[in-house]
Amino acid sequence: VKSQGRNALCFFDPQMQISISLRAQLEADLQAALTARQFVLHYQPQFHLDGRMVGAEGLIRWQHPERGLVAPGAFIGVAEESELIVPMGHWVLRTACEQLAAWQGNPRLQHLQLSVNVSARQFRQRDFVARVVEVLRETGARPHLLKLELTESLVLDNVDDTIAKIGTLKTKGVRFSVDDFGTGYSSLAYLTRLPLDQLKIDQSFVHNLGVRHTDDVIVQTILGMARNLELDVIAEGVETEAQKKLLAQYGCTYFQGYLMGRPVPVAELEALLEPAATT
Numbered sequence: 260v261k262s263q264g265r266n267a268l269c270f271f272d273p274q275m276q277i278s279i280s281l282r283a284q285l286e287a288d289l290q291a292a293l294t295a296r297q298f299v300l301h302y303q304p305q306f307h308l309d310g311r312m313v314g315a316e317g318l319i320r321w322q323h324p325e326r327g328l329v330a331p332g333a334f335i336g337v338a339e340e341s342e343l344i345v346p347m348g349h350w351v352l353r354t355a356c357e358q359l360a361a362w363q364g365n366p367r368l369q370h371l372q373l374s375v376n377v378s379a380r381q382f383r384q385r386d387f388v389a390r391v392v393e394v395l396r397e398t399g400a401r402p403h404l405l406k407l408e409l410t411e412s413l414v415l416d417n418v419d420d421t422i423a424k425i426g427t428l429k430t431k432g433v434r435f436s437v438d439d440f441g442t443g444y445s446s447l448a449y450l451t452r453l454p455l456d457q458l459k460i461d462q463s464f465v466h467n468l469g470v471r472h473t474d475d476v477i478v479q480t481i482l483g484m485a486r487n488l489e490l491d492v493i494a495e496g497v498e499t500e501a502q503k504k505l506l507a508q509y510g511c512t513y514f515q516g517y518l519m520g521r522p523v524p525v526a527e528l529e530a531l532l533e534p535a536a537t538t
């Protein structure tokens with residue numbers, strides 16, 4: 260079970276074993292919420308070492324009429340275990356692509372990339388590639404600004420299907436990042452077989468950098484490996500200057516975390532790129 264953002268509003272503990280009836284109720288509520296357009300996408304900025312904002316990760320929230328803003332930890336697991344994650348994931352993809360298209364023509368914003376999370380069930384749909392291509396075409400988003408985040412375990416689960424799908428979308432220009440990297444005990448072998456662009460170091464390794472020696476070793480190993488495979492690396496969950504400094508020292512070039520910025524509504528993300536106010 261994933262850890263939740265500290266400010267996450269949640270109406271039950273995601274760690275809690277939820278009862279069958281509660282689960283069925285939540286599933287029905289999620290279905291209704293999708294129809295009622297109650298989901299919103301927040302954006303957490305991603306930065307280059309040089310300080311430039313290069314893009315953001317889209318993170319889903321449920322704008323619940325009574326419970327307020329609900330973090331994904333409270334519902335994404337249930338959605339993933341049902342078919343619901345498919346239309347939900349498709350909504351996220353379309354929303355992100357519409358945002359990319361809206362930024363085109365704005366010199367301040369048109370360089371921004373968006374990363375979106377793709378669940379296993381969504382990725383394994385037979386028409387996944389066709390749906391992505393269709394959304395790109397319909398929205399007019401530039402494919403190279405779209406980055407799909409696949410978890411390490413998803414990628415490994417059916418490597419041949421993964422290679423085929425990534426391969427096809429790569430020819431369209433779409434980019435790929437391996438989310439939660441380091442948590443899946445993966446072998447190096449598969450990495451070299453996949454046309455990936457980025458590894459995302461899981462926040463659990465970032466958290467104790469400089470404190471737990473083995474984590475420093477793991478992070479250094481990931482970065483060394485990525486360098487040899489010519490993959491970009493982004494670290495997530497960067498909360499302190501000390502963590503950022505160590506990551507930079509180890510060769511990490513992209514950063515995401517509360518230190519630089521929390522997930523925010525799109526207007527707040529755009530405001531981060533507002534030209535400095537004249538004083």
Ligand code: C2E
Pocket residue numbers: 261263264265267303317318319330331332335348351376377378438439462495496497498515516517518522
């Ligand atoms: P993730 O993809 O690993 O996303 C990173 C999570 O860490 C986000 O939580 C983010 O708000 C949080 N985070 C970012 N920086 C920091 C930091 O410095 N410190 C700490 N402690 N946490 C930080 P969020 O938004 O609650 O999302 C949780 C998980 O829900 C995501 O983990 C992802 O697995 C899933 N999720 C979110 N949006 C989507 C979506 O659109 N589709 C799918 N399939 N899954 C999603």
Ligand code: CA
Pocket residue numbers: 316376408438
């Ligand atoms: Ca992610």
Ligand code: CA
Pocket residue numbers: 438439459461462495
């Ligand atoms: Ca992650």
Ligand code: CA
Pocket residue numbers: 261439461462
């Ligand atoms: Ca994670």
